[in-house]
Amino acid sequence: MIEIVDLHKSFGKNLVLRGINLTIREGESLAIIGKSGCGKSVLLKHIVALLKPDKGYVKFEGRIINEMNNKELYETRKRFGFLFQGAALFDSMTVEENVSLPLTENNVESKEAIAKIVADKLALVGLPNTQKLKPAELSGGMKKRVGLARALVTNPSYILYDEPTTGLDPIMSDSIDDLIKDLNQKIMATSIIVTHDMFSVKNVADKIAMMHEGKIYFTGTPDELLNSTDSVIQKFIQRTGF
Structure with a gap:
């Protein structure tokens, strides 16, 4: 299990992550969505300690990643x-x-x-x-x-996908989605998918975390997201053309 607690990250004066709280359970297929530039890929890089938070922490199977020594971090990264x-x-x-x-x-x-x-x-x-x-x-x-x-x-026990269908035509995007679903069944890995492609979200995710203004704005199933009457969520969905 991965626990993300009060995660903050800035680049100069640009506040990207403003207190992310999220739990990712083993076996889940989680899609992290949000508009371009909202910090989705930055969050992904914190999970494997490619970036160090300004505040807060990522805990992997009970251990805080940024408190690990080099050997422990190396062994942890092999799981991803x-x-x-x-x-x-x-x-x-x-x-x-x-x-x-x-x-x-x-x-x-x-x-x-x-x-x-x-x-x-x-x-x-x-x-x-x-x-x-x-x-x-x-x-x-x-x-x-x-x-x-x-x-x-x-x-790996966990697979992180950073925009896996970006730049692909719809048919090829569908084939990548099918491959992700097939791998989830075959190797039973936990999947974390950063995307703005709502068609992919509907196809591969069983849980969604939507980022907005540097925080997790929504968590739930794809159907719960699509049926939401929240104005921020509806505006995002409409902009994706879904």
Whole structure:
């Protein structure tokens, strides 16, 4: 379980997080929504201690993340897979080299074992036999899948998705949504999805946290959000074109 308590973060005079309180339970598929620039990705980076809060804390399975020493933080981060916005692949590397990076950087497996793990994860995301391709040879949707395969190589308990359908056409977005749902069932990971795509929210999330003015404004199910008469919620939904 992840507990986020009174989390504050500023960048200069820009107050981004103004007291976030949120609990994420094991096995949930949580979508974090809100207008662009509201701090969704900033919140995501605090969960894995890529950013340090000005105030408040993130607690992971009973331990405050920012109080962990380097070894404890390293072990904790291995529990997370992170699909970066835009997939964040290295253009000079093959698909296999990109996917295997978390393993080769930490020397945790033999070359033979790594090759098998990479092949298995690529098959899991629907991209078998693509190991030798370069990112330039992949479509936008394929790049997202490769990024997801890389997020899965350490067999994480939690998967963080940063705008997984941004820049994709509706058909490809649906295929990524289907993949996320399929992975939730197959590997039983907890999913945390940052998005402004309400179609994706409806497809993949069983719980929603809506951010507004630096705080969590709403938590509930997709149906509860869509049926809400709250003016802020309705305005956001209308702007998304849902």
